[in-house]
Amino acid sequence: SQQGEEDPQALSIQEGENATMNCSYKTSINNLQWYRQNSGRGLVHLILIRSNEREKHSGRLRVTLDTSKKSSSLLITASRAADTASYFCATDEGGRRALTFGSGTRLQVQP
């Protein structure tokens, strides 16, 4: 897979359920970030996890990072219809500031 690839590509759940999205990458990184994008809109920064961190929380979001497997997961707990969006992981390869984005996971939360 390419740098910063998410799976699944699409996820449909009921309101109140948890949603888990995964991201894999290939090179060493400084940080991994997750973004949300509503259809046709801008990218909203959700959370940044550094390469020396294993887990991070922000509200209903929980992000994990496993540098040995070059993978990350984003968990949204108690999902709401308003969480419906595409979610992207983005990595910055060692020493560079340019972010490399994956193809994203389209999350649909049914009310």
Place this chain on the structure above:
Amino acid sequence: EPEVTQTPSHQVTQMGQEVILRCVPISNHLYFYWYRQILGQKVEFLVSFYNNEISEKSEIFDDQFSVERPDGSNFTLKIRSTKLEDSAMYFCASSAAGAAYNEQFFGPGTRLTVL
């Protein structure tokens, strides 16, 4: 909460015309970026800018593109002679100094349509 702003939200132009996309980064940020997203595709890095010069650029950022910080608040992307394939959403982003916290905040984007 401070945010990145971009104007215009939508720009329609004829092929071969020059366009300038404008961005106002978050005021205390020192790194500025442009990305683009062609419809249905990934977000792609174009260029980063620091201390009044380009610090990184991608293969996409060829001689048709240029960036400028004309004053203390604006950051612009110029496309000299637009092509049909330049049609995309263009995002500006900014981040504070410090490589350990390369937290990039994006603007709402400018949708560029080249006819």
